[in-house]
Amino acid sequence: MTDAPPSLKELYDKANADLEKARRELNEIEALLRQTSNEVEKLQQRELTVSNRLRDLDVNIDRYSKADVKNYYASAQEVQMRLLTMRSQLEQLQYRQQATKQRQSLLFELITALEPLLGVATPAGNAGGMVGSDQLIADIIQAQEKERLRISLQMHDGPAQSMSNLVLRAEICQRLLDRDPEMARAELGALKNAINATLQDTRRFIFDLRPMILDDLGLAPTLRRYVQQVSEKNKLEINLMVQNLEMRLPPHYEVAIFRFIQEALNNVIKHANASQARVLVSIRDDVGAARVIHVSVEDDGSGFHVGEVLSDDSGRRNMGIATLRQQVETLLRGEFGIESAVGRGTRVEAIIPLPAG
Template sequence: MSIEELIQKLEGTLTTYREDQERSRRELSEVEVLVRQSAIEVEKLAQRELSVSNRVRDLEVNLERYSKDEIKNFYTTSQEVQMRLQIMRGQLEQIQSRRDMLRTQQGQIANVVGLLSDLLEAMQTGGFSTEAQNQNGLDTEAMIANIIQSQESERLRLSLQMHDGPAQSMSNLVLRAEICYRLIDHDLEQARSELNALKNAINTTLQDTRKLIFDLRPMTLDDLGLVPTVRRYTTQFGEKNKLEVNLMIQNLEQRLPNHYEVMIFRFIQEALNNVARHANANQVRVLLDGSGHTLQIIIEDDGQGFHVSDTLENARARRCMGIANMRQQAEVLLRGEFGLESAINRGTRVAANIPLPMT
């Protein structure tokens, strides 16, 4: 491929990503409006639920003042309001999850647009020597392909998570709510039992959705920064996967630019997910050391290990382990170095050296 053809391909790719960026911006704006509207509705329902709960407490204290129909109506109204409030809160959580995912997507697209713009400008202004253009053209084309493939893989992973998680759970909740509705007029005690089970199911779905939101885009990453987010994530990761995670963080007192913190967190997340899926390990050590002007990241486990050369030659294995993603995050997006060491029955060590921005 000639340099002129590569420039044309870069221009087309850049245009596509800019269109995606604009669509994502519009969708994010619409979702922000939905979040505000849903939050207002949840607040109204919460106030109504409080009012109804007060009336029910008054009823329980002064039971003799009310007829059986009034008691039945009070409890039915209370259950309906509580159920609507739980459903609305679940919907709000889903919309907030969508908003957070769009924010993350916008950041990723912005990084890609910036990178492609810099490459295009350098190529158009002769920033590459004629002798190096052919090799650079091949490297650039491969890098663009990796970026696109990584983005599509992430979209597929997210869609599967949403389908197998919250979407399935919400469908189940709708069916159980329908059962409760039909039981109210026929068997009040059974309806109450079903409503209690429904409430527990809603709480479980809510917790699962919150975990998914944290995996997609931890809110603490924006609010508190990289260090508290990594501490929380490694703690939850260890509890979930029954692993001993030893975390050591040194010389990282200052906040880093947002895109640095996002990419570093994703790198650690990908490496730990590999440990959970493939390593069969008992212990994991995570080190972040910001000494000097470089951040050193090391994730090593005591698992079963693998042949690095065989894995790097196997494209399917590389995709399964996210090696291309981690290499891209470290070397392309953060201008650092990536390293991978492993041997059968001797564990695995993933490392990155990231040059820190000057403050």
């Protein structure tokens, strides 16, 4: 390494030390994330068991003593409070993980910029490639784990709870068959309706998880069906426009674009307080006669200060934006943009190079 001002060398050494510290912190956070996720899954199973016990208690209250009733309700409250606490811890760990990754990325950029000025003997090109590759792999693994957790929570709060309720109602029908056939018949009718509703919810869950028509029919029909479902479920008027998309795209393009729109609409539903949204997917000629896929999702919601959200070091407010950016820039090598103002809605968009062939 050549002679350099001490202040620049000190900055370089400090950045390297901070980068190593960030790597250790990230490893610790990810270990805690795994432990907390396992604890959440165990508590979810306990909550399901306790809920079944309480339902049986409600139906057969005369078979339980006052002490049993008190103990069961106390146990249910304890499990629910513990589950709420662990879910909150899990969320905080996810925010810490995102913030640490962002800090790690900024430190690496600083080190890479300083190395040419300091005349470092070993170029950072190979090391940077390894770090970039390792980071991409880590991001992919974490995205998979985050998706597994989301599915686990949805399964617990949706189909698992519904199935538990169906089992209980079936047991009630079984007890009524001998005592009151007419009431049993009415209960069976209600059970049939509940089963049908659970089946429809499960089908919607499967569609959100991985719509099979995406493979069979392509992006446009899948988006039309998805937008219709989201609109009906959330009382949100969504205008979908698909232009010049007659041909099929490569499978990973169709999946990534669908997930981009899905994530953007989820953000609209959760945060925008909007009454209308507009989704556009089109293929057009870009600068230099190159063809691109243009995707945009905009709403008439409350909006926000983009600069404040993007500069939020905790990652709490910009995780959704980070996910959208990663889907476009990392997976599809495209460009991501966002516009928003308080009281004037939000628009996110992507410009994606059309794949050759």
